[in-house]
Amino acid sequence: MRRAHHPATEDVALTEVMAALSDPVRIGLLRVLADGGERGWGELRAPVAKSTLSHHLRVLRDAGVTRTRQEGTRCYVRLRRADLEARFPGLISAVLAAADADEVGSGVGLAAEAS
Template identity: 75%
Template sequence: MRQAHHPEPSEITLTGVMAALSDPIRVGLVRVLADGRERGWGELRAPVAKSTLSHHLRVLRDAGLTRTRQEGTRCFVLLRREDLQTRFPGLLEVVLVAAEADDVGRQVGVKDGALSR
């Protein structure tokens, strides 16, 4: 895997973030990652093919919502909560509360027995 590009906080745009959050699977991934734990891609559970999950994770990374780190052959993902809070104060919390209220992304989770880092 080549080195992933992560936008600088000043490069994160509202329209990019909102576009990335326009899919329920991606909202579910953000909900899972909102606990602040770094997760291995293999720990994530979603009702999509691995290639589709990889696409969703790339969309979140490209929009500046997540940071991806490679360790050997494994990839790990972390929500960029502080960067998002600095750039758009309160936005992430509002999205998470609304997603919880409407149960958006409920089908996304962590595999049973997955250890968090």
């Protein structure tokens, strides 16, 4: 896997973040990652094919919403909450509150929750 590109905090654009958060699966991923933990890609479950899940994770990373770390053949992802809060104060909290209220992305979770 080639090294993932992560935009610097000052280069994260509001339009790109909003576009990345315009999909229910990506909102679901945001909700899963909102606890601040780092998750292995294999832990994430969504009602889409693995290749589509990979696409959604790339969109979030390219927009500056998440940071991906590779360790050998495994990839881990976490929410860049502090960076997003510094750039767009209150945005992520507002999106998460609205998503929780409307249950947007509720089909996305962790493998451990599926049991």
